[in-house]
Amino acid sequence: MSHNIHCLNCNTPLVDAFCAHCGQKADTHRITFKHFIFHDILHGIWHFEKGIWFTMKQAILRPGNAALDYISGKRIRYYNVFYLTLLIIGLTIYINHLQDQLSHYYFNTRLHPETDSTGKGISDFLDNNSKLLTFCFVPLFAINSFILFRRKKLNFSEHFIISGMMFLGVMIITTVSAILSFTDYLKYVDFLGGVLNVVTPLSILSYLSINYYKTFSENYTRNQTIQRVFSFIFLLIAELIALIILMVGYFSHWTYTLKIVN
Amino acid sequence: MSQTNICLNCEHPTSGKFCSDCGQKTDTNRITFKHFIFHDILHGVWHFEKGILFTLKEAMIRPGQAALDYIAGKRIRYYNVFYFILLLIGLGIFIEHLYAEAQLQYSSYTEPDTEAPSATIAMDFIENHIKFFMLLAIPVFSLNTYLLFNKRKFNYSEHIIIFGMLFLGIIVIGLIGNIMAFAEFIKPLSFIVDVGFYFVPIATFVYLINGFYGAFGRDYSLKAFSLRVFIFIILIVVYIRLLTMIIRFFLVK
Numbered sequence: 001m002s003h004n005i006h007c008l009n010c011n012t013p014l015v016d017a018f019c020a021h022c023g024q025k026a027d028t029h030r031i032t033f034k035h036f037i038f039h040d041i042l043h044g045i046w047h048f049e050k051g052i053w054f055t056m057k058q059a060i061l062r063p064g065n066a067a068l069d070y071i072s073g074k075r076i077r078y079y080n081v082f083y084l085t086l087l088i089i090g091l092t093i094y095i096n097h098l099q100d101q102l103s104h105y106y107f108n109t110r111l112h113p114e115t116d117s118t119g120k121g122i123s124d125f126l127d128n129n130s131k132l133l134t135f136c137f138v139p140l141f142a143i144n145s146f147i148l149f150r151r152k153k154l155n156f157s158e159h160f161i162i163s164g165m166m167f168l169g170v171m172i173i174t175t176v177s178a179i180l181s182f183t184d185y186l187k188y189v190d191f192l193g194g195v196l197n198v199v200t201p202l203s204i205l206s207y208l209s210i211n212y213y214k215t216f217s218e219n220y221t222r223n224q225t226i227q228r229v230f231s232f233i234f235l236l237i238a239e240l241i242a243l244i245i246l247m248v249g250y251f252s253h254w255t256y257t258l259k260i261v262n
Numbered sequence: 263m264s265q266t267n268i269c270l271n272c273e274h275p276t277s278g279k280f281c282s283d284c285g286q287k288t289d290t291n292r293i294t295f296k297h298f299i300f301h302d303i304l305h306g307v308w309h310f311e312k313g314i315l316f317t318l319k320e321a322m323i324r325p326g327q328a329a330l331d332y333i334a335g336k337r338i339r340y341y342n343v344f345y346f347i348l349l350l351i352g353l354g355i356f357i358e359h360l361y362a363e364a365q366l367q368y369s370s371y372t373e374p375d376t377e378a379p380s381a382t383i384a385m386d387f388i389e390n391h392i393k394f395f396m397l398l399a400i401p402v403f404s405l406n407t408y409l410l411f412n413k414r415k416f417n418y419s420e421h422i423i424i425f426g427m428l429f430l431g432i433i434v435i436g437l438i439g440n441i442m443a444f445a446e447f448i449k450p451l452s453f454i455v456d457v458g459f460y461f462v463p464i465a466t467f468v469y470l471i472n473g474f475y476g477a478f479g480r481d482y483s484l485k486a487f488s489l490r491v492f493i494f495i496i497l498i499v500v501y502i503r504l505l506t507m508i509i510r511f512f513l514v515k
Contacts, residue, residue: 024337033417036423071292074270158293160302161298
C-alpha cells in the first residue's frame with residue numbers, strides 16, 4: 001500500500017510510522033475485507049491483537065522486569081494487564097463449567113452437592129463472586145510487596161502493576177492446568193490429574209518466589225531478598241487464612257459451626 | 263507533565279504529542295494513583311475512554327458523515343463500532359433483566375405457561391437468540407445498502423461500517439426506550455411509558471433517514487434518494503417475514 005504524505009486524520013505531515021500530532025498510524029488505508037475481518041471484527045469482539053501475546057509471553061518469562069519496563073515508560077506494546085486477567089478468569093470459569101458438566105456426565109457427581117446452610121452460603125457466595133474474589137489476590141500481592149520491598153522506591157500503584165503482571169502469570173498457570181485436567185476423561189493419561197494436583201500449586205509458588213526474587217534482587221543482598229520473598233509467601237498465606245476465617249464466620253453468623261452433610 | 267524529547271519506549275527523538283516511530287504518547291509519565299484508577303482500571307475493566315463518548319455523540323448527531331469520515335481515514339478518535347454495539351446489547355439484556363425482576367416484584371405478573379401457537383414460537387426463538395439476530399442484521403442490511411446506494415463505489419466492508427454506525431444509534435434509541443419503560447413502576451411518571459411506545463419507532467425512523475441522508479444524500483436527487491430509502495424499508499419487512507417463515511419451518515413439526 002502506498003504511504004500517505006499527510007495524516008488522513010489531522011493533515012499533519014508524516015515522517016514515520018505514526019502521526020506525531022494525533023497518533024494515528026501512517027499506513028491507514030482503504031477498508032478492505034481482510035482489514036475489516038482482522039481489525040474491526042476480531043479486534044472488536046475478542047480483543048484479539050498482538051499486544052495480548054506479547055503481554056502473556058512477558059508475564060510467563062519475566063513478569064517482574066516486564067512490569068518494571070512498563071512502569072519506566074515502555075508501555076505501548078503491552079495489553080492492559082487487568083483486562084487480560086479478567087479475560088483469562090472468564091476463560092477459566094468457562095473451562096470449570098465444562099468440567100462440572102463432564103464430571104456430572106461421566107462420574108455421575110451431583111452438580112449441586114447438598115451441605116448445611118453455612119456450607120451452602122459459602123459455596124453460593126464463591127460461585128456468584130468467583131471473578132471478583134479471584135481478583136482480590138492482586139491487592140494482597142500489592143500490599144505485601146509494598147510493605148516488604150520499600151527500597152525500590154515505587155508507589156503503591158506501581159506495586160499494583162507488578163502484582164497485576166504476577167497474577168496474570170499465576171492465572172495462565174491455573175488455566176493451563178485446568179485445560180490439562182481434561183485428561184481425566186482419557187483412558188491412558190488419567191494419572192495426570194493426580195500429578196497436576198501437586199504440580200500446579202508448586203509451580204505457582206515457585207513462579208511467585210523466583211519472579212519476586214528476580215524483580216527486587218538488585219536492591220537487596222541475596223539473603224535479604226530470600227528472606228523477603230519468604231515473608232511475602234508467609235504473609236500471603238496468613239492473609240488467606242484470615243479471609244477464610246472471616247468468611248466462615250460471616251456465613252455461620254459468627255458461631256463457627258460447620259457440618260459436612262453428604 | 264513536561265514532554266520528554268526522547269520516546270520512553272523506543273528512544274526515538276520526538277517532536278509532537280506522539281512518537282512517530284512506535285506511536286506511544288510523549289507525555290507518558292510516572293504511574294500515579296489517578297492515572298492508575300482512570301487508565302488502568304476503568305479503561306481495562308469497563309472500556310471507559312473518551313473514544314466511547316465521542317463515538318456515541320457522532321453516532322447520535324451525524325452517523326452518516328461520521329462513517330464517511332471513518333472510511334476516509336479519520337479513524338483514531340473512534341471507538342470500535344462493533345465492539346460498542348456488543349457492549350450496548352449486553353447492557354440492554356441487563357436492563358431487560360432488571361425490568362423483568364421489577365415487574366415480578368411490583369406487578370406480581372407471572373409468565374403464562376400455556377402452549378404457544380406456532381406464530382409465537384418463531385418470535386420466541388428470535389427473542390431468545392436476540393443477540394445473534396441483531397448482529398446478523400448488520401451484514402444483511404449492509405448488503406441492502408451496498409446494492410441500493412452504490413453510486414460512490416464503496417466496497418461491502420465500507421457499507422458494513424456505515425450501517426454499523428447507524429445500527430449503533432438505533433440500539434441507543436432502543437435502550438432509551440427500555441429505560442423509559444421503567445416509568446411504569448413510578449405512578450406519577452407512568453405517562454412516559456406511553457410516550458416511549460411512540461418515541462422508539464418514530465425516533466428510529468427519523469434517525470435512519472437522517473443517517474442515510476448524511477451518508478448517501480449528496481449522491482442522489484431527493485426523489486431517487488426517497489425511493490431507495492423506501493425500498494430499503496420494504497426489504498427490512500420482507501427479511502423479517504422470511505426469517506420467521508424459515509424458523510417456523512424448522513421449529514414447528
